[in-house]
Amino acid sequence: MGAWTVIQERQAMLLDPAIRDWVLLPIMVVMILVGVVRHHITVLLNGTPKKADLKSARETKGLQRGAVLRAYGSHLPEHAFEARKAYITDAFEKGTYLKDPKGGNKPKGNVMQDPAYVEGMMDGMKKNMMNIVPQTVIMGWINFFFSGFVLIKLPFPLTIRFKSMLQRGIETQDMDVTWVSSLSWYFLNLFGLQSVFTLLLGSGHAADAMRDMQAMSTMGMGAATNPQMGPTGQPQDMHKIFLSEKENIELTEHEWGLENVEIRLLVKYGKLPRSILEDQKKAKAVGNASSSSSSSAASSHVASSTSPSQATMAAAAAAASASKKKGRRQA
């Protein structure tokens, strides 16, 4: 009987409308406004992005060139690919693209004297302060004025585990878990207002709550925009990065994108059975033959099995030779 009345009382908890008008809505409005202000301050602070000087731009682009070759090497004919591979691995090995080709390893001691490094660190610090300060101030405000307020009730039940999360600042054992305290309302807002900011400021805004969390965990080291900084904020040894990229390139096998293109074309338009392609795959896997011999074998296979229209074959060959020319011109 007693338990029943407790439940009844729990369900019938009444909240003063003044709480809604003076606590619930103001917290939300303040958070939205602070988010908007912070977005604009961040935009102002960032200003125009700092221009990289010629040497460091060359360094990053050189590295990118290796990655591009690995990714899109299949568009080049064999000889062009090999030429690039030889050139790039050689250049990476020797450190041609390094900012300071002969410098080798920098002594770690004078990192703080490097103005670029210090500037990057200050930049990251500034941005992080922009993220942390407003959140701390709002949290302090809510804690100071509204601690212990019950603001709202969640429309869905939760397990007792969430009690500490949703009822921060309220030490009541028996209250239903779904009632939300002021500080927890703040957290709900922090994560839920993303969509409002997206609507108000467009996507890619700088009022991101997720970034705050990151900022709090990696305080002072937000210089991820600088390619020379590792995740820990230490400048990395670029030569090592170049060497590992070189190894990756050496491991990359060339696969000519137009290999067997005539057969693939005929298969696509239904002139040849699809099984031919699978046969080729098998043959390749078994024999591990070089690309030239397998393609010649395949073309003889075509000639023997069916009589493909000569025009299509000629067109495919023309396309192949055209792209070869293009590749040579680029080299």
Next chain:
Amino acid sequence: MSGQQINPDDALYVDMFIAKNSQTMTFIRSSYSAILGLAAGTLGLTNWSGFIFYFVGSAFLSVLIFALKTKGSPSLYFRQPLDVFTEGVLGGLLSYILFWTLLYGIIHIYD
């Protein structure tokens, strides 16, 4: 990236446009989930019905995007065609819960 087989079809996608498309998706989804939350709160949905409402609503939106925006061929716009149905659904859930709670509280808890 390193060493693994690179799909030649990747060259068909321009990273910039893929990023733009997913940005648009995020925009649509987050606006929609906020509005859906307002609707759920106004209707006074509780418990599972609220979550089911959200997922049914998201599925409806996905079908709309699939049919109207991608004209039935999402692989033209996304690397994974299924992204149309999954991208941003869970991200919108937090916004949905916030607005659902807000409207539910204002209308049904405070009188």
